[in-house]
Structures are given as structure tokens and as C-alpha cells.
Amino acid sequence: MKFVLNLYLDSALPGLDHEEFLTAARQAGELIGGHAFADPSISVAVRVRDGSVTVTEGPYLQTPEHVAGQYVVDCESRERALELAALIQDAGIEVRPLMDSSGLEM
Structure with missing residues (x-):
């Protein structure tokens, strides 16, 4: 089952050490990929309402935390995804199952 691990950070926090997570997920063959966000x-932010497009510069939400990046893992269970997420220190981690997108054309 595939999960996305969204990493939420306070913008004041320094870069994180993900080495323990990366080592465990790679060795188990569970890491699909990941991205750090600028x-x-x-x-x-782009919004379309009733055919009208609005473009707003800057963060979508004004909050002390922001989505700093994400990893995608393929695990046997939700519990295993939670175990992997717990290896990432000093960040809030949202573990969300991915829906089957095999019918989507990109």
C-alpha cells in the first residue's frame, strides 16, 4: 500500500536529518521517492471559481508551519508507514494513503 508522508515544519527550524528514515526505507525497498519544497x-496560489482565475503571490496559508516536503513509501501496512514516519525527527508528519491512480493519464 502506498502512502505519502507530508512533512510539516516551523519555518524557524533548521534542516532536518532524515538519514535514519532514508536508510530504513531504502534497505526495506519501501522508498519510492521524495521532494523538498522551496x-x-x-x-x-491559483484559484478558479466560476471561470474566473485568481493568482495570489506568497504562501497559500498564513501559518507558522508549512509543508516542507514529502516522501512516498510503499509498505505492507499503515502501521509500517507510521513506524517509518516516526524515524523523522522535529517535524509534524501526516501519513496519508494514496488512492489508486492507475486510470489517470498524465
Whole structure:
């Protein structure tokens, strides 16, 4: 079962050490990939409502925490995904199952 691990950070926190997580997930063959996100201050939010497009510079939400990155893992169970998430220190981790997207064309 595939899960996305969204990493939430306080923007004041320094870079994180993910080595324990990366080692465990790679050795078990469970790590599919991951991405670190740039600072939210340089993001752009796009909304379409009733055919009208609105573009807003800056972070989508004004909060002390932001999504700093994500990993995608393929684990046997939700419990295993939670075990892996617990190896990442100093971040809030959202563990969310991925839906089957095999019918989507990209």
C-alpha cells in the first residue's frame, strides 16, 4: 500500500536529518521517492471559481508551519508507514494513503 508522508515544519527550524528514515526505507525497498519544497514565501496560489482565475503571490496559508516536503513509501501496512514516519525527527508528519491512480493519464 502506498502512502505519502507530508512533512510539516516551523519555518524557524533548521534542516532536518532524515538519514535514519532514508536508510530504513531504502534497505526495506519501501522508498519510492521524495521532494523538498522551496520556501512558501515564493509560492503562487491559483484559484478558479466560476471561470474566473485568481493568482495570489506568497504562501497559500498564513501559518507558522508549512509543508516542507514529502516522501512516498510503499509498505505492507499503515502501521509500517507510521513506524517509518516516526524515524523523522522535529517535524509534524501526516501519513496519508494514496488512492489508486492507475486510470489517470498524465
